Amino acid sequence: MKAIETKNLTKKYGTSRGITDLSLSVEAGEFYGFIGPNGAGKSTTIRTLLGYIKASSGTAKILDLDIENDIDKIHEKTGYLPSEITFYKGMKVKDIIKYSASLRNLKDTSEAKRLCDQLSLDTEKKVDELSLGNRKKVGIICAVQHHPDLLILDEPTSGLDPLMQREFFNILKEEHKRGSTIFFSSHILTEVQEHCHMAAFIKDGKILVADEVENLKKTGAKKISVAGSLNTDILKEITHLSTSDDGKTTFLYNGEIKSLLYNLSNQEITDINISEPSLEEIFMHYYDTKGGESDANL
Numbered sequence: 001m002k003a004i005e006t007k008n009l010t011k012k013y014g015t016s017r018g019i020t021d022l023s024l025s026v027e028a029g030e031f032y033g034f035i036g037p038n039g040a041g042k043s044t045t046i047r048t049l050l051g052y053i054k055a056s057s058g059t060a061k062i063l064d065l066d067i068e069n070d071i072d073k074i075h076e077k078t079g080y081l082p083s084e085i086t087f088y089k090g091m092k093v094k095d096i097i098k099y100s101a102s103l104r105n106l107k108d109t110s111e112a113k114r115l116c117d118q119l120s121l122d123t124e125k126k127v128d129e130l131s132l133g134n135r136k137k138v139g140i141i142c143a144v145q146h147h148p149d150l151l152i153l154d155e156p157t158s159g160l161d162p163l164m165q166r167e168f169f170n171i172l173k174e175e176h177k178r179g180s181t182i183f184f185s186s187h188i189l190t191e192v193q194e195h196c197h198m199a200a201f202i203k204d205g206k207i208l209v210a211d212e213v214e215n216l217k218k219t220g221a222k223k224i225s226v227a228g229s230l231n232t233d234i235l236k237e238i239t240h241l242s243t244s245d246d247g248k249t250t251f252l253y254n255g256e257i258k259s260l261l262y263n264l265s266n267q268e269i270t271d272i273n274i275s276e277p278s279l280e281e282i283f284m285h286y287y288d289t290k291g292g293e294s295d296a297n298l
């Protein structure tokens with residue numbers, strides 16, 4: 001079964017684009033990363049999938065249920081963490097978690113208690129008194145306490161410190177082990193690389209590429225780092241050229257190693273390192289080669 005399947009899903013905000021002809025397929029049981037820079041269309045996709053905004057055209061199914069006709073059933077089977085969480089002012093953490101459980105007819109509070117302990121969350125505090133990170137924790141608990149079939153999380157780790165990010169991913173891994181499909185958006189490639197089996201890159205409202213993370217890393221491009229005096233004008237098929245303060249020149253190279261070494265052999269270089277690029281560097285590579293400007297802030 002597919003956990004998420006969209007066909008040419010499009011959302012226009014008046015005349016401006018949100019997402020365009022977005023076709024995405026997420027198998028049930030996946031740990032899926034949805035990566036893109038600010039404004040790419042991640043939240044628009046997620047909010048359309050969950051029926052919070054209406055698609056302009058195209059179709060989408062969640063767990064084989066149609067987003068047009070079966071949104072209540074979809075909500076029963078999913079857990080959602082929005083990118084910006086708002087709660088009723090004045091409510092205590094424990095009351096929010098209880099209220100969220102009651103919406104799912106969940107009577108057993110033991111799981112919520114366990115999660116609060118795991119995330120070191122003080123349930124007696126009022127939500128207005130909480131930091132962004134702590135509010136996020138409340139949102140995470142509300143999203144997972146009923147062990148949904150599909151968890152959709154919009155930029156879940158923003159505002160969490162590194163320790164909490166680790167705890168958070170531990171919770172996601174537990175849910176995944178139980179059989180949940182995990183789909184989360186992020187602009188942090190390292191966390192996608194570390195935790196996800198599949199990933200899709202979105203830019204300007206369109207999917208650039210979707211594949212297994214391992215395959216995405218195999219673009220064929222190598223990362224080359226050279227020390228010494230280098231004339232890069234004679235080098236072909238290089239991108240992302242940069243020179244560090246210590247004089248090292250680094251670039252991505254997409255050609256034959258033999259011809260690169262030949263071109264370097266007459267130059268005054270003192271060291272060379274050839275390595276696999278990180279997912280982040282590959283992402284930049286996709287941006288440059290598949291119609292988009294690279295985004296240095298990603």
Ligand SMILES: Nc1ncnc2c1ncn2[C@@H]1O[C@H](COP(=O)(O)OP(=O)(O)OP(=O)(O)O)[C@@H](O)[C@H]1O
Pocket residue numbers: 013016017018019036037038039040041042043044045083187
């Ligand atoms: N309510 C809205 N009205 C008009 N345009 C909108 C609205 N919401 C989003 N957009 C536009 O749709 C595009 C996609 O935005 P979206 O928020 O989905 O991106 P995102 O990838 O989630 O970005 P971020 O990481 O910054 O949250 C952007 O160009 C944005 O300006």
